[in-house]
Amino acid sequence: MIVIFILSGFTFAQITDIVGGINKLNALSMSSAYTIWDSTPSDKVDEIMANEEDYLDRMKSMFYQAQKSDAYFVWGYQAGFTDVSDILVEEKIANEKFFSVNNFKMSEGRSFDKDDFKSSPDDVIPIIVGYNLKDIYKLNNTYDFEIGGDSVPCKGKIIGVLEYNSSYPDLSTLGHEYSLNNSYIVPLSDSFIQNNASVPDLDMGLNSMFLFSNDEAKTASLQKYFDEQDVFSYTLVPVETAVESYIDMLRPQLLYQLFISVIILTFSIIGMISSLSLIVSKNMHDYGIHILLGAREIQIYLRIVFQVFIIILAAFIPVVFLFGISIDCILVLLLGILIGAITLVYPLYKLKKCNIIDILRKYE
């Protein structure tokens, strides 16, 4: 039963992840947000990557134009394992708008302020770390970092630690919540864009863009600017459209996952009902003896209910350790209670229907 509860927990975690991500994205779409669709043909991509220097300035100007239009950017790289732990660290580069939209809370130190987004890799840049890195990159200490796609070396001072489980939605994975627990965040500055960003950096940045705008003319103007640069084929689409499109694209996969989950849960439930029913059946003779000695039916029912739910609670304990006190944990508990209730229907019905003599004789 423990295994079944854990499997159920993972299923619920998947579902709540998707639902949570979609809700967050839909909330964004309500405030008129746009994202980038990149439909650059592969031969064009090859040409750009082979001639980066020719396209770099145009990419930078597109980036500046998007920044001026109040877009938010966040993109990242895997920074590798640290020397002192087995955490795979991720580097995130994000602009000021990213922080203001997501409103992250700090467990220690402070968040970025306006001046932090003016820093340069030649200086000591301020860095915010995710919760799991707080003992590796300690607050107010300075460390060596390599930032961006070209691993530009720089020194970074830790100014803040995010709250545990800080995250943001990523449209490219259907609103999957990207955890920042194992990330450090570098503030995106004009200096970095001007002096250190490569074409891949800027492409990743633009692909990560969310543009918040109620001004259709402004959006159209930015789109026109992108088109005129003749670099990558970026199209600004409303988040709503993008969400619908991704859902359509992933619907078969999602349905398949849900189908598999439902199958697992169904068999899990049948398995649990069987094993719990067997436990109750094994004790039927004892219940008969209790009735013989003066127990009322309701007292036996309560005894059975207690026994079943003790088993369920015991099986639930590892789930708490695995998932913590979370919505997924609560859903597993509710599932357990539901299964317990379903399990009890047949034995209680059997007990009600059986004559005590039958119980004592049949279950000798």
Added chain:
Amino acid sequence: MLKIQNLTKIYGNGKENRVQALNKINLTIDSGEMVALVGTSGSGKSTLLNILGLLDVQTSGDYFIDNISVKNISEKQKAILRNKKFGFVMQDFALIEKYTVRQNLEIPFVYLKEKVSKQERSKIINSLLSSLGISDKKDVYTNKLSGGQRQRVAIARALVNNPDIILADEPTGALDSKNTLETMKILSKLNQTGKTIIIVTHDSKVAKCCNKIYTMEDGMLI
């Protein structure tokens, strides 16, 4: 006193499935009697005993315990009577095997309306086990006991709440002759203390230990 009037018990529904286990039985058992119900298998003696012990319900007729009809009493009241008024001794002992002797004897106290302190329970249990010669088995699991010992535990458990009436369904059915004799001695002794004993048996030697013998055949007293 127990009194039965025109008691009938029919099992099953429909014409083909009906089995008439008891057919208009009239019987009075006075306090302090030791009564045997004898008959062949299927004669209805166990059915009658089950109805007397409120483990089953008659199809028609009436049943009085101390002049009070049990026809319309609630399940709660029946449970109280089973706990306080009757003590049961069954052929298969009806003990919970995963419990010790002491734990089996504790069960009737759980359902007793008036709460008994732990010390008082212990005193009663120790006294009963001692009187039955099995006080050294108090903390032994019942599945480790012999048939004779288990039946003594069953008798002790039947006496825990000091019931007026002991109902024994084939109490010696699973015992050898030596233990049969021992069990009947115990039941006779209990009868001498004033307890009403009703024994269902097919063993004529057991029946002869009783003051009165009622023979049953095809659901009727003959």
